[in-house]
Amino acid sequence: MxxxxIGLCQLSVTPEKAINVDNARRSIQFASKRGAALVVLPEMWNCPYSTDYFERFAEKFDEKDSTASSLKMLSEVACEERITIVGGSIPEWSSGGKLYNTCFVFGPNGDLLAKHRKMHLFDINAPGDISFNESDTFSAGSSPTIVDTHVGRIGIGICHDIRFPELAMLYRARGAHLICYPGAFNMSTGEALWELEQRARALDNQLFVATCSPSRDSNGSYQIWGHSTLVNPLGEIIATSEHDQTIVIAEVDYSAIQSTRESIPILKQRRNDVYQLIDHHTI
Known part of the structure; x- marks a missing residue:
């Protein structure tokens, strides 16, 4: 096996795109020099997590587009370092003029392997705490994303996608060894749910889960929890961070997937004869 x-680059994000791109490049290179074959970036690493910036910092994947500095950098450094990069997420303009929250994955030759458009948009209204409607700005993606890489089969989700166990179950069924969730949970949902949901997705599906967040000192009115983390198939935290800018380097050993599934064979114990009778519209 x-x-x-793996390298998780928890980045501080500024209102200056060029600074963010350079910071990400240096962090990826540092992780690679520390032996990381797979590097993960945070959600919205090239711009502050704020509606004031999304449209202005958005890019389109087009080799002729000279403004696509974030994507060009990811492609270049993946090729230079001969690594796979799960490129967090950036605002993406589609050819139809829609704006998406998108993760681009680049392989060791610099080619685009896949892109995942955030499927579940973060709309929340918690009186006295936070009100935020991502759907006011972004369109929702409609396709799960599985990508075969030189470090195994990876499922991709972005932030609020982690709240939906059905997506993680689909990724397990399609043979994923690891699910990467770039995310930017806020202070309240971060403290309550960030670790819990990572461990639940890993434990329920008996695979690895990696998350990567911006650091808390990032600019913008949205205060970020941080705590980028790697979880193993038993739901145990292998490595994590606090909230400052940092790079987490950790070991992933896929043999843990097989040993966990052999010792606790939950897939064989599933009662599909019962579950298929459930009407999901009534629960």
């Missing part, structure tokens, strides 16, 4: 090092 595959064994490799």
């Amino acid at each position: 595959i064994q490799f090092k």
Whole structure:
């Protein structure tokens, strides 16, 4: 089974796109020099998590688009370092003029392997705490994303996608070894749910889960929880961070997936004869 090092780059984000791109490049290079074969960036690493910036910092994946500095950097450094990069997420303009929250994955030759448009948009209204409607700005993606890489099969989700166990179950069914969730949970949902949901998705599906967040000192009115983390198939935290800018380097050993599934064979114990009778519209 595959064994490799993963790098989670928890980045401080500024209102200056060029600074963010340079910071991400240096962080990826540092992780690679520390032996990381797979590097993950945070959600919205090229701009503050704020509606004031999304449209202005958005890019389109187009080799002729000279403004796509974030994507060009990811492609270049993936090729230079011969690594796979799960490129967090950035605002993406579609060819139809829609704005998406999108993760781009680049392989060791610099080619785009996949892109995942955030499927579940974060709309919340908690009186006295936070009110935010991502759907006011972004369109929702409609396709789950599985990508085959030189470090195994990876499922991709972005932030609020982690709240939906059905997506993680789909990724397990399609053979994912690891699910990467770039995210930017806020202070209240972060403290209550960030670790819990990562461990639940990993435990229920007996695979690895990696998350990567911006650091808390990032600019913008949206205060971010941080705590980028790697969880194993038993739901145990292998490595994590606090809330400052940092790079987490950790070991991933896929043999843990097989041993966990052999010792606790929950897939064989599922009662599909019962579950298929459930009308999801009534629960």
